[in-house]
Amino acid sequence: MREVAIIGVGMNEWGELWEKPLREIFVEAALLAIDDAGVKRIDSMYVGSMSSGLFVGQEHIASLLADYLGMTPIPSARVESACASGGLALRQGFIDVASGMSEIVLVGGVEKMTDVGGGEATFALGTAADQEYECYHGVTFPGLYALIAKAHMHQYGTTREQMAMVAVKNHRNGSKNPAAQYPFEITVDDVLKSTLVADPLRLLDCSPITDGAAAAVLCPVELAKKLKKDPIVKIIGSGHATDFTALHSKEDITWPAATAKAAERAYKMSEKKPGDIDFVEVHDCFTIAEICVTEALGLFEKGQGGKAVEKGLTSLEGKIPVNTSGGLKSKGHPVGATGIAQVIEVVKQFREEAGERQVKDAKIGMTQNMGGTGGSCLVHIFEKE
C-alpha cells in the first residue's frame, strides 16, 4: 500500500446559498482544491452526498459533477453513508491512491439543503435512521439524539449545562473561523433558553441546515514530495465501521460502537494511540454526540465526556482541542460535505493557517465522521511531515 498525502483543499462560502445550485456549490470548492494542489489533471473523483435526490431532486451527481467540473471522462463515483458520506469519499479516495489504481484523486462532499422546507429537510435527514422501525413511528433525529442525551444523563450524571458547554465551546472556536456559517459566540444561558426541540435538546444543541461543499486532492506521498509540498499532510490511518442503524437495537445507546471500532482500526493502521493525538474534529451533529464520541475515540473514560467539557479539556487551550473549526454546530453541517470539511481543518492546522484558533505544534490530527445515530463511522488520522 502506498502512502497517501493531501495536497490541496478547497471550501467556499457555507450557509443559505439561495442563489447557487448544487453543481455550482460543488464546482467552486473543487476548483479551489485543484488550484490549491497546483495539479493539471485528476484521475478519478469521489463525491459524498447524503440525499441530493430528496433535497434537490437530483441523483446521478457523479457524472453531473464531473461534467460541470470539466473532468469527463474520468471515473467518478458518488458515495453515500448518510452524514458520513464525506468521510467515506475520503476513504475511497485514500484506497484508490494507496492501491496504485489512481495517482491524483479528488474527494469531495456536497449538500444543498435549503431548497426544501423544514419538514421536508427533517424527512430527508430522517432517512439516515431506520425508516420502517424508527421513522414510521414518528421519531426524528433530534428525537433520537434526545433519547441518547437522556440515557447519558441517567447513566453518568451528565448535566444539561455540560451539553450546553459543547455548543458554547464550538461557537467560540467557530467565531475565529471566517468560513463558519454562524461565526459568533453564545453563552450557556443562551443555549438553556433557546427553543426546546426535543427534551432535553434545545435549538442551540443542534447543528444547522446548511448549503455547502468541500473538496480535497489526494496523491501518493512520493508525488507530493516531488511537487515540493510543505508540509506534507499524510493520511496515516483510516478506519471504517458499521453498527446497528436503529437506536433500539444497540446494546448501549450512549456508546457509539461504530466510532469505537473505526477508531480502533485507524489507531492500529497508524500505530498511534489516543494520547498521541494533538487535536480532533468530531461529528457534533448534536451536543450530546460530541460527548459520546470523545469517549468512544478513547480520549476520555466512558461516561466522562461531559465532565471533560466542563473542565475545559476539549477547549482550544485544553488537553485535547475538539472541533477547533467550530464543529458542525457553528461551522455548519451540509451533511455530505462535513467529512471533507473536517479534513480541511486538519490541513489548515498543519499549515498553521488556522489564525486565532491555531493549535500549537499540531503534528497529529484526527477526524471522526458519523452517519445517523452511529450506524456508520469513518475515523482518519493524519500526520504532518
Next chain:
Amino acid sequence: MTGIVGYGAYIPRYRIKVEEIAKVWGADAPAYKKGLMLEEKSVPFPDQDTITLSVEASKNALQRADIDPREIGAVYVGSESHPYAVKPSGTIVAEAVGANPDCHCADFEFACKAGTEAMYVCYGLVKAGEFKYGLAVGADTSQGAPGDALEYSASAGAAAFIFGKEKVFAEVEATYSYMSDTPDFWRREYQYYPQHGGRFTGEQAYFKHILGAARGIIEKTNAQPEDFNHVIFHQPNGKFPLKVGKMLGFSREQIEAGLLVPKIGNTYSGSSPLGLTAVLDIAKSGERILIVSFGSGAGSDAFIFRVTERINEVRDKAPKTREMIDGKKFYVDYGTYAKFRGKILKG
C-alpha cells in the same frame, strides 16, 4: 398637489393571545413572543370578512374626508382574502359607501401589498385627473394553517384612504415600486391555507424588496433617514420591521408610532396601511412619512407623504387606530377562534 383627503381604520374587537395558540400546539410561547415580538392578534367575528372590514374602514375615511361619496370615481380593494374567487369585493364596498354607479371598481391581489397597490393605482389616476376622488382599501382576514408559524400572526383588519387634489392633508411627494418573481409564499387555487418557504421568506423576500423600494425612493428624492419623522414597514412580525429599519439607518423612535403588529398581528394587506393610519392619528403639520409595504411573490411599494395643516381638522372625525387596538376587546380561546375562522365546522 395630490394626496390623502380621508383615512380610516378598522380592527375587529376579538383577540387571541400567543400563549393560547402555543398551548394547543405544545409550542414555545415565550420564544414566539421574544423572537417575533408578537403578543396577540385580532380575530374577525364570523360575520366579518374582507368586505365588511373594508366598508367599516371606508366609512371612517369618508367621515374624515367629509365629501359626497358620489364624487368618488374609483373603488379599489386590495386583499388576499377576497370572499369570492370570481366576483369583486369592490362592488359591495362601493355600494355600501354610496360611491356607485358612476365609478371604476377593481380588486387587487398581491399577497400583503395588495393594499398599497390599490393606493398606488388610485393615487396615479387621481393625479392624472381621471376622477376627482378615489377610494383605496387594504383589508384582510388572513389565513394561517393550524399549528403553522403563520397562525401566531395571521389576523384581520382594514385601512382605507381617499385620494384627491382638494382638501389634502397628506401630500404624496414620491412613489417607488420594486419587484421580482420570488416564490416565497403562495396559495394556489382551491387551497385554503398558504404555503411558505420558511427562512427563504426573510432575506431573499422581505428584506430584499423592502430595501430595494426604500433605497430607491430615498435615492430618487435625495433624502436622508433623518428627513423622516415616521417610517412604516410591512409588519409580518415585530422583529422584521425593526431590523429592516435599522439596516436603512432609521431609529426605533421613527418606527414605533406605526408599529402595530405586537398587539394586532399581521393584517396582511392592511398591515403597513394600518400603520399609516396610526401615524396620521398623531402626525403634525409639516412632518414627513415614509411607508414601504411588502407582498410575497414579491414586491414593495413605497410612498413619501408630507402632512399639511389640514390634518388637525380631520383626525378627530373618526375613531383612531390605537383606540381600536387598546379599546374594548374580547379574548377568545382557541376553540372559539377555530370556530370563528372556519377551522372547525359543525357536524
